[in-house]
Amino acid sequence: xxxxxxxxxxxxxxxxxxxxxxxxxxxxxxxxxxxxxxxxxxxxxxxxxxxxxxxxxxxxxxxxxxxxxxxxxxxxxxxxxxxxxxxxxxxxxxxxxxxxxxxxxxxxxxxxxxxxxxxxxxxxxxxxxxxxxxxxxxxxxxxxxxxxxxxxxxxxxxxxxxxxxxxxxxxxxxxxxxxxxxxxxxxxxxxxxxxxxxxxxxxxxxxxxxxxxxxxxxxxxxxxxxxxxxxxxxxxxxxxxxxxxxxxxxxxxxxxxxxxxxxxxxxxxxxxxxxxxxxxxxxxxxxxxxxxxxxxx
Amino acid sequence: xxxxxxxxxxxxxxxxxxxxxxxxxxxxxxxxxxxxxxxxxxxxxxxxxxxxxxxxxxxxxxxxxxxxxxxxxxxxxxxxxxxxxxxxxxxxxxxxxxxxxxxxxxxxxxxxxxxxxxxxxxxxxxxxxxxxxxxxxxxxxxxxxxxxxxxxxxxxxxxxxxxxxxxxxxxxxxxxxxxxxxxxxxxxxxxxxxxxxxxxxxxxxxxxxxxxxxxxxxxxxxxxxxxxxxxxxxxxxxxxxxxxxxxxxxxxxxxxxxxxxxxxxxxxxxxxxxxxxxxxxxxxxxxxxxxxxxxxxxxxxxxxxxxxxxxxxxxxxxxxxx
Numbered sequence: 001x002x003x004x005x006x007x008x009x010x011x012x013x014x015x016x017x018x019x020x021x022x023x024x025x026x027x028x029x030x031x032x033x034x035x036x037x038x039x040x041x042x043x044x045x046x047x048x049x050x051x052x053x054x055x056x057x058x059x060x061x062x063x064x065x066x067x068x069x070x071x072x073x074x075x076x077x078x079x080x081x082x083x084x085x086x087x088x089x090x091x092x093x094x095x096x097x098x099x100x101x102x103x104x105x106x107x108x109x110x111x112x113x114x115x116x117x118x119x120x121x122x123x124x125x126x127x128x129x130x131x132x133x134x135x136x137x138x139x140x141x142x143x144x145x146x147x148x149x150x151x152x153x154x155x156x157x158x159x160x161x162x163x164x165x166x167x168x169x170x171x172x173x174x175x176x177x178x179x180x181x182x183x184x185x186x187x188x189x190x191x192x193x194x195x196x197x198x199x200x201x202x203x204x205x206x207x208x209x210x211x212x213x214x215x216x217x218x219x220x221x222x223x224x225x226x227x228x229x230x231x232x233x234x235x236x237x238x239x240x241x242x243x244x245x246x247x248x249x250x251x252x253x254x255x256x257x258x259x260x261x262x263x264x265x266x267x268x269x270x271x272x273x274x275x276x277x278x279x280x281x282x283x284x285x286x287x288x289x290x291x292x293x294x295x296x297x
Numbered sequence: 298x299x300x301x302x303x304x305x306x307x308x309x310x311x312x313x314x315x316x317x318x319x320x321x322x323x324x325x326x327x328x329x330x331x332x333x334x335x336x337x338x339x340x341x342x343x344x345x346x347x348x349x350x351x352x353x354x355x356x357x358x359x360x361x362x363x364x365x366x367x368x369x370x371x372x373x374x375x376x377x378x379x380x381x382x383x384x385x386x387x388x389x390x391x392x393x394x395x396x397x398x399x400x401x402x403x404x405x406x407x408x409x410x411x412x413x414x415x416x417x418x419x420x421x422x423x424x425x426x427x428x429x430x431x432x433x434x435x436x437x438x439x440x441x442x443x444x445x446x447x448x449x450x451x452x453x454x455x456x457x458x459x460x461x462x463x464x465x466x467x468x469x470x471x472x473x474x475x476x477x478x479x480x481x482x483x484x485x486x487x488x489x490x491x492x493x494x495x496x497x498x499x500x501x502x503x504x505x506x507x508x509x510x511x512x513x514x515x516x517x518x519x520x521x522x523x524x525x526x527x528x529x530x531x532x533x534x535x536x537x538x539x540x541x542x543x544x545x546x547x548x549x550x551x552x553x554x555x556x557x558x559x560x561x562x563x564x565x566x567x568x569x570x571x572x573x574x575x576x577x578x579x580x581x582x583x584x585x586x587x588x589x590x591x592x593x594x595x596x597x598x599x600x601x602x603x604x605x606x607x608x609x610x611x612x613x614x615x616x617x618x619x
Contacts, residue, residue: 095418105592112585269433275426
């Protein structure tokens with residue numbers, strides 16, 4: 001492998017990490033505040049992808065802009081889902097099987113709605129940007145991936161600002177750190193949880209919309225990405241927003257460089273297998289590994 | 298307190314009623330296909346009985362021990378492929394079913410050793426990963442034909458009733474195993490694990506070995522069902538028997554019928570089998586919608602499933618009478 005090849009792979013891994021972190025961050029905030037593993041995330045990603053596609057096909061809106069538009073729409077849908085269903089689940093400090101199965105049922109429902117409306121043919125968004133390439137020295141970078149990466153990073157920064165500098169963000173962090181202490185100091189849990197759920201689903205829609213520009217999709221779209229999102233949030237330590245970026249980078253690097261050693265057909269098996277390995281070996285995520293190394297040293 | 302019947306769970310129907318229902322049900326399942334005899338009807342009952350078997354098997358781990366697994370398609374698939382390979386190797390089909398069951402049990406132990414260190418939802422998520430990883434690997438391996446599937450060649454005529462009674466026998470075996478476990482100390486241990494793993498360990502129930510054991514039993518039953526299906530279908534492919542959808546179906550049935558009971562999964566299996574094979578065949582566009590909404594409704598309103606709902610109705614009726 002030449003140095004150029006290596007640099008190319010590194011760049012594509014980095015670009016992949018951007019989109020991976022945006023698709024996982026929604027799961028992380030929901031898990032952090034409500035301790036719900038959102039299996040329906042894949043379904044909302046699928047809705048986001050079709051939203052972007054419809055916007056592009058009907059109104060000729062730029063797919064990237066359409067993905068951004070998907071955020072507020074999915075935010076409202078997420079808030080509604082929280083109001084109707086999630087709010088009624090009993091509170092728990094650990095994810096419950098009840099919530100897991102509820103979200104799973106919701107996923108099946110969304111998938112079927114997808115099949116009813118759009119059928120099971122693969123769709124894709126094809127714009128002049130899709131095939132264009134930017135040359136940086138000897139490395140060729142796909143323009144659309146670069147744009148998606150830029151949007152993803154911008155949204156993550158925006159989320160970080162909201163979480164760190166707004167009243168809502170402060171409530172959100174309080175609930176993640178210690179729900180009871182948060183309630184004692186007067187965090188309005190219902191509203192915060194509802195907004196957080198909306199935020200998480202909004203990010204799912206945004207990620208789906210962005211992914212639609214990169215891959216083809218059908219109503220079952222999102223299952224492979226859902227499992228990747230699990231790997232990432234477990235690597236990142238489940239409820240840490242900055243950990244997501246780290247987890248996404250690790251997964252993207254593993255996936256990209258595994259092409260060198262493993263046939264492409266087994267590619268998905270790597271991320272799925274990695275999920276199991278990570279859950280068992282690193283249940284506390286990378287942060288706990290670093291802490292352990294520091295203690296040993 | 299001396300009288301044993303007074304100690305019995307008042308929610309349970311009296312023993313003679315369940316016994317009579319069981320005998321009547323089995324007689325019905327033996328006689329009905331012979332009387333009606335239409336190929337399509339027997340096929341429906343055959344598939345339903347296989348679903349009932351897997352439903353009972355899933356409930357052993359997911360209901361009694363409380364470990365929700367999305368990965369039972371792995372055992373169904375392993376059983377199906379092992380049986381298929383064995384039958385093509387000129388081994389007696391019934392021995393082949395046993396081989397399928399054993400292979401699935403062995404795989405379940407191999408998978409359980411690492412994953413049972415995880416608890417509750419983390420175990421559930423890991424099983425999604427395992428199920429998908431196995432499916433991807435099976436679509437790529439060469440010796441079973443990969444994604445294009447695997448054909449079973451049997452040098453004898455197709456006897457639908459032989460298949461049907463095999464499935465019936467398997468379902469009865471599964472039911473007996475499930476009922477025995479529910480009454481045994483082993484079952485109590487599993488119940489303790491479901492309620493609180495740490496407390497169970499404190500009173501001397503080893504959660505890890507108990508979970509491994511019940512996982513193996515459940516896998517063996519599921520694997521045998523996969524084998525019986527493979528022989529009937531004579532053609533299997535990874536996206537069918539190893540499909541995520543298969544694992545989902547196996548999980549849905551006990552939840553629909555009533556988790557952690559002996560009869561709930563049976564009810565769920567029959568309801569699902571008939572819905573899946575008849576209603577879904579007429580309205581293929583809405584089957585996920587049906588299952589999804591059913592799951593949501595059950596979780597939100599009646600976590601006991603159909604059986605729990607029926608019991609609730611009976612209790613209210615009795616309550617009004619007294």
